[in-house]
Every structure is written in C-alpha cells, then in structure tokens.
Amino acid sequence: MxxxxxxxxxxxxxxxxxxxxxxxxxxxxxxxxxxxxxxxxxxxxxxxxxxxxxxxxxxxxxxxxxxxxxxxxxxxxxxxxxxxxxxxxxxxxxxxxxxxxxxxxxxxxxxxxxxxxxxxxxxxxxxxxxxxxxxxxxxxxxxxxxxxxxxxxxxxxxxxxxxxxxxxxxxxxxxxxxxxxxxxxxxxxxxxxxxxxxxxxxxxxxxxxxxxxxxxxTAVMTGLACLAFARASHLSRLAARLTALATVALDGRAAHFDALLFEVKPHAGQAEAAAWIRDDLAGRADSPGHRLQDRYSIRCAPHVIGVARDALSWVRRDVENELNSANDNPLIDPDTGRVLHGGNFYGGHIAFAMDALKTAVANLADLMDRQFALLVDDKFNNRLPRNLSGATAERAPVNHGFKAVQISSSAWTAEALKLTMPASVFSRSTESHNQDKVSMGTIAARDCLRVLELTEQVAAAHTLATVQAARLRLRIDGATQVPAPLRDFMESVTRASAFVDEDRALESDLRALTARIAACGLVDAEAAGEHGGAA
Structure with a gap:
C-alpha cells in the first residue's frame, strides 16, 4: 500500500x-x-x-x-x-x-x-x-x-x-x-x-x-435529502447575514426589520429571518436624508428567507419520518406473525419535499443575485464605486472590480431557477406497467442538490462582493457603524480572500468559499437555531 x-x-x-x-x-x-x-x-x-x-x-x-x-x-x-x-x-x-x-x-x-x-x-x-x-x-x-x-x-x-x-x-x-x-x-x-x-x-x-x-x-433519496436540508438551512442563515451586511454597504435602513412588522404578520420563519438581520444590525442608527424605503431585495429579504425557513420545518418532519420508517416490501412483523405486502417504498413525501425545497433555495439565489446587482451598479449603490472597484482614481479606468463576477452570479441564478420544475409530476409507467405510478423522489433530491450547488456559488460571489462593498463604504464614510457580528464576519472572509484593489482572477477564492459554504461552515452552525425557528 x-x-x-x-x-x-x-x-x-x-x-x-x-x-x-x-x-x-x-x-x-x-x-x-x-x-x-x-x-x-x-x-x-x-x-x-x-x-x-x-x-x-x-x-x-x-x-x-x-x-x-x-x-x-x-x-x-x-x-x-x-x-x-x-x-x-x-x-x-x-x-x-x-x-x-x-x-x-x-x-x-x-x-x-x-x-x-x-x-x-x-x-x-x-x-x-x-x-x-x-x-x-x-x-x-x-x-x-x-x-x-x-x-x-x-x-x-x-x-x-x-x-x-x-x-x-x-x-x-x-x-x-x-x-x-x-x-x-x-x-x-x-x-x-x-x-x-x-x-x-x-x-x-x-x-x-x-x-x-x-x-x-428510499434510502438514496432520503440520505440526499438529509444533506440537502442541512445545506439549505445554512444558506438561509447566510442570506440573512448578507442582507444585514448589504444594508450597511448600501447605507440602508435597519428600521425595515423592526420586530413589530413581523409580529403583525406572524409567519415564524419570516420573523426568525428578521430577528437574525436585526441582531446583526443592532446598535446601528439609520442615516437621515436617504431613500425612505430600500428596494425590495433588501426590505423584503425576511419575507423571502422566511419562506425557506418555514418550509424547512415541514421538510424536516417528512424527511425524518421517512428516515425512521420501514420502507421496503414486504414487511415482516415477528410479533404478530404477519407478512404485509404494501407500497412503503414509494418516495412521494421526499419527492414533494425536495421539489419544494429546491424552489425555496432558488429564491434565495435570486434574492442574493438582486442584492449583488444593487451593490455593483453606481446608479443604485449610494456612492459606492462602479462595480465595487477598489482601485485608486488613477487606476480606475482599467479596473472593473466585480463586473464579471456579477455576470457569472446571474448565470448561476438563472440555471438554479430553470431547475425548479418539479420532478414529482414526471411519473413514468415502468416495468411492464407494474410500477405504473412512481415518485421520482431521487431525481427530485438530486435536482435539489444541484440547485443548492448553484446557489452556494451565488452566495460565495455575493459574500465576496458584499464584504468588498462594506469595506468601500468604510473608506467613503469612516463613521459608518459596522456592528460586531458583521465586523467579525468580514474579517473571517477577508482572511481567505483579500480586498480587491487591482483586478485579479477570483476563481480560486470563489471555489474555496463555495466549498466552505457547502460544508455549512461560513456562519455558526448554532446560529441557525438561536431564535428557536423553523429548522
């Protein structure tokens, strides 16, 4: 050996x-x-x-x-x-x-x-x-x-x-x-x-x-569903953190996440996402004189993330029921001496759960891509440099910052959205019409993992860009308040991917960060349950 x-x-x-x-x-x-x-x-x-x-x-x-x-x-x-x-x-x-x-x-x-x-x-x-x-x-x-x-x-x-x-x-x-x-x-x-x-x-x-x-x-679809659940839960927490950091970078309004807003529309996951954002922005005062309301991808982020959080609650229920079930055929009950011929191998619950989860995750990709688009566009980013270039004034004409990264992010988002067609409705009669109604659960689980992979790539791109944008905001306005959780997050990201002053290839940074996100390692694992929420 x-x-x-x-x-x-x-x-x-x-x-x-x-x-x-x-x-x-x-x-x-x-x-x-x-x-x-x-x-x-x-x-x-x-x-x-x-x-x-x-x-x-x-x-x-x-x-x-x-x-x-x-x-x-x-x-x-x-x-x-x-x-x-x-x-x-x-x-x-x-x-x-x-x-x-x-x-x-x-x-x-x-x-x-x-x-x-x-x-x-x-x-x-x-x-x-x-x-x-x-x-x-x-x-x-x-x-x-x-x-x-x-x-x-x-x-x-x-x-x-x-x-x-x-x-x-x-x-x-x-x-x-x-x-x-x-x-x-x-x-x-x-x-x-x-x-x-x-x-x-x-x-x-x-x-x-x-x-x-x-x-x-149903072990293949169920095992893959367990992994998909964990990655989706982490992504939802990361999307909330990036929303908070984007609010700082855009000099936006923390008031959009006031607790009362979410008490009077009491979806648990939505309130949980708002609480995460609110905690990350704690101690930050809104600046006077800017837009009264931030654009939807910021202001409505808890409402988007909240759908995923609430979906995770019933996805957990169905996945864990399947995981803890006897799902072969026939079943043997030694206590009663019965042999039971049935259909417990049918993966309908996993199929539907994965079809729903991949849609919720793809919406996270779309949310993050839209926030990213605001950050790079100098018509909407409240005085940040075009494309988040960190170059000096003299070098600015030849530097393009995150322009191409945002294009790639949109490509990954589009592919994720395209894959949200439900697999469970594509039953095919097979095996001499014995298996004439089937679940397509494993295809749904694999689709969900692919949507997660693409969304994690979007999240990696958005993370690098949002940290860059927040650092540029500090350069423009040294009085900008960056609460401690966001400051620590920025430092963690910057240790792995330095500030982009002169253009450089970011593929290796993106690959490393995407792997870290896929391993549920960019935000604290315990943070995903700190408000007693859906997942």
Missing part, C-alpha cells in the same frame, strides 16, 4: 476514534445524525439492547419458518415486480437475492461522493434496524462496517424512479456487501471481495429477502 494511503487511513481512523458513535436501532435518528455520519465521519454502533437484537433475529427466523411451511412471500419465493406471478423453486431461493443485485447493476451518471454514499448507507441501515424487514443482525453489522471503515460502494446517481424504492443505486450497496463490484477504500478503487478479506470478513451471503430488503427502499 502506498504511504499516502496509509497516512490517509490512519488520519481517518484517528478522526473517527475521537467522535462519539451514533447508536442505530431502537431510537429515532435525526437529520443531524445523518449529517454527522456523512460530513463529519462519525461512526455508528448498533444498539446493544438484547431485546432489540432479539427482535431483529426473530424477524429473520420467522421468515425462515414461514418459507419452510410452504408459504408464498413476494420476492423471496416469487419473481420480482411484474414477475411476482412466477414461482421460484425452493432450490433457487438462495440464489434469488444475488440475481436481484446483479441485474440492477445498470446505473449511470456521476457517482455519489463520499458524504452522499455515507448518508445513503446510514439511511438504509436505520430503516432496516426498525425491525420489520426480516433481515439478520449480521447484515446490519456489515452495513455498519461500511460506514465505520469507510468502504464506500461506487453508487451511480442516475437510474431510480423512486418506487419501487431506489432499486438500481441501492443494488451497489447490496453488491458491495456480497463482495461484488468496486468500492472506494482508503482513497483507492478496490474490489469489494478483497477489501472484506483485508477486514477479516467473508463477503455476506444474502439470505432470502435480504437483497430485496437492502434495495427496495
């Missing part, structure tokens, strides 16, 4: 060892649990409660007994989907799960990144740990091994219609457990079988229904 790989593996193991494990099984997981596993590499641990473990094993044992009695169970001794009318001979039952994983190995598109793959595995593990899937404890243990050893299946993003669950992408998780296909391990693409040998395990021989239990669920 290369020295670099050993160093990487050691550092990852050390990082995981320092983080408390998240317990799976017998408890309700939160979006934050999934984000910690995915982004912060927290390990997972199966619940040590003997009663919980016994129930998991009872489910697997009940299924074995049920089959031994000659009962018919979909996907266990029948074909899959439209082939449910095909009986599978007893001698072939053991081979059926692996065949399911193999014929679904047809995904395309980009591969999910490390955080996305970890979120998917954690979501599937939690659903199966609910105890209604008829799987063995050893399967849950191997899923936990994927997380804890960072054995990451290469999961293609495209190929799921969101019912019967995320079959094709989840087949890559099931295949990895069975020692098939490639996985990413210690920074290298490896054969799954060889990695399991290195970890001291034989590949898992999938028991009857275990292939179906792994694949016939």
């Amino acid at each position: 290369a020295e670099h790989d050993l160093t990487t593996a050691t550092s990852v193991a050390a990082a995981i060892a320092d983080v408390a494990a998240i317990v799976v099984g017998g408890r309700r997981m939160t979006i934050e649990d999934i984000v910690r596993i995915a982004q912060h590499r927290a390990p997972v641990a199966l619940n040590a409660d003997p009663a919980w473990r016994a129930r998991i094993e009872r489910g697997a044992e009940f299924l074995r007994t049920h089959l031994a009695e000659g009962r018919t169970v979909y996907g266990v001794n029948t074909g899959y989907g439209d082939a449910c009318v095909v009986d599978v001979p007893h001698a072939l039952i053991e081979a059926l799960p692996l065949h399911l994983t193999r014929y679904h190995g047809c995904g395309l598109g980009r591969h999910l990144d490390d955080a996305e793959a970890l979120a998917v595995i954690a979501a599937r593990l939690n659903s199966l740990a609910y105890g209604f899937s008829g799987v063995r404890t050893v399967l849950l243990e191997r899923l936990a091994d994927l997380v804890n050893h960072r054995v990451l299946p290469r999961i293609p993003a495209e190929g799921s219609v969101g019912a019967s669950g995320d079959l094709t992408p989840l087949s890559y998780v099931a295949a990895a457990l069975a020692g098939e296909r490639d996985v990413l391990y210690r920074g290298r693409l490896r054969d799954a079988r060889g990695v399991w040998a290195e970890l001291g395990h034989a590949p898992l021989q999938l028991a009857p229904k275990e292939g179906l239990a792994l694949m016939n669920g």
